[in-house]
Amino acid sequence: MINFTGTVFNQIETVLGKYNFYQSFRRGIVSRADYYQKLMVHESELRGITLTEDQIHLSSRFPLNEEEIVDIILEDLRDKCLIEATNYPKAEFLEYRKLVYSRYDHDKYHTFIFPEEERIAYALAYILHPTSAILLGSYYGYWGIWIMPAICERGGMAYFVDSNESVSVVAANNLNKLGYDKNSEVIICEGTNFLSNIKQQYDFVALDAEGDSTHPNPDFRGKAVYYPLIKACFEHITNGSVVLCHNILLRNPIQDPYFMRKIDKNLSEFSKFLPFMKNNFRQGLDYSTTEGIGIYRK
Numbered sequence: 001m002i003n004f005t006g007t008v009f010n011q012i013e014t015v016l017g018k019y020n021f022y023q024s025f026r027r028g029i030v031s032r033a034d035y036y037q038k039l040m041v042h043e044s045e046l047r048g049i050t051l052t053e054d055q056i057h058l059s060s061r062f063p064l065n066e067e068e069i070v071d072i073i074l075e076d077l078r079d080k081c082l083i084e085a086t087n088y089p090k091a092e093f094l095e096y097r098k099l100v101y102s103r104y105d106h107d108k109y110h111t112f113i114f115p116e117e118e119r120i121a122y123a124l125a126y127i128l129h130p131t132s133a134i135l136l137g138s139y140y141g142y143w144g145i146w147i148m149p150a151i152c153e154r155g156g157m158a159y160f161v162d163s164n165e166s167v168s169v170v171a172a173n174n175l176n177k178l179g180y181d182k183n184s185e186v187i188i189c190e191g192t193n194f195l196s197n198i199k200q201q202y203d204f205v206a207l208d209a210e211g212d213s214t215h216p217n218p219d220f221r222g223k224a225v226y227y228p229l230i231k232a233c234f235e236h237i238t239n240g241s242v243v244l245c246h247n248i249l250l251r252n253p254i255q256d257p258y259f260m261r262k263i264d265k266n267l268s269e270f271s272k273f274l275p276f277m278k279n280n281f282r283q284g285l286d287y288s289t290t291e292g293i294g295i296y297r298k
C-alpha cells in the first residue's frame with residue numbers, strides 16, 4: 001500500500017538508497033541482471049518497509065543515466081523520421097527541474113512519472129514547438145508540467161483533461177503557482193465526452209489515463225481506455241503531430257517474471273489501441289523507460 005506523496009522514484013530511492021547493492025547498480029558497478037538477483041533476495045524484506053512489489057521491480061528498470069537514455073531515444077526518433085532534431089537546452093532543463101521540485105505541490109497524491117520520462121516530455125515539447133497541446137488523463141498535472149516551458153515560449157495553450165475533480169484542482173493550483181494560468185486550462189470531464197463536443201485541433205498529445213476497473217464497458221477499464229480516447233482524439237490531431245503515451249511497457253530486458261505478467265496484461269488492454277496506432281499513424285515506437293513510453297507521429 002502506498003502511503004506517501006510525491007514521486008514514486010523518490011520513495012524508491014529513499015528506501016533502496018541505504019543498500020550497497022542498489023548504490024553499486026546505480027553507479028554501474030554491477031550489471032542490471034546481477035542487481036535484479038540481489039533485489040529478489042531482499043524482496044520480502046523490502047516489502048516490509050513500505051515498498052510495494054511494483055516499486056521493487058520497477059527499480060530494476062531504472063536507466064543508469066537518464067540524460068543518456070533520452071539522447072538515445074531522441075536520436076532514434078530522428079533516425080526513424082519521427083522528429084527532425086535532437087537538441088534541447090539541457091542546462092535550462094535542469095534549472096527548470098529545480099524549480100518544479102522545489103515548488104510543485106503533490107498534495108495527497110503520488111506519481112509514477114520517472115526522471116527520464118520528465119526529461120523526454122520536456123525535450124520533445126522543446127523540439128516540436130507545440131502551440132496547442134492536450135493531456136488526456138492529466139491526473140494532478142505532473143507530467144504535463146514538463147511541456148509548459150515550450151508551450152509558453154510559443155504563446156500556446158495546454159489543456160489538462162481529467163474526470164477527477166480533486167486531482168484537477170491540484171493541477172490547476174500548480175499551474176497557477178508556476179505562472180502558467182494564461183497558457184493552460186484544466187478541464188474536469190471524461191476525455192471522450194470532452195472530445196466529442198469540441199472543434200479544437202492539437203499538435204501535441206500526452207496520454208496517461210486509467211479507467212475504472214469496474215466500468216461496464218471493457219474498453220474503458222484500466223489502460224484499455226487509451227483506445228476510445230485516441231479514437232475520439234484522432235480527428236483533432238493535426239498531421240505531423242506527436243502523441244506521447246505513458247505505460248507502453250512492452251519489453252522485458254532481464255526476463256523478470258513480474259514484468260512478463262505485466263506485459264501480458266498490457267498487451268491485453270492495448271489489444272485495440274496498438275492496432276489503431278499502427279493503422280492510423282505513419283510511425284510509432286516504444287521505449288523501455290521505467291514505466292515504458294510510446295511515441296507516435298500522425
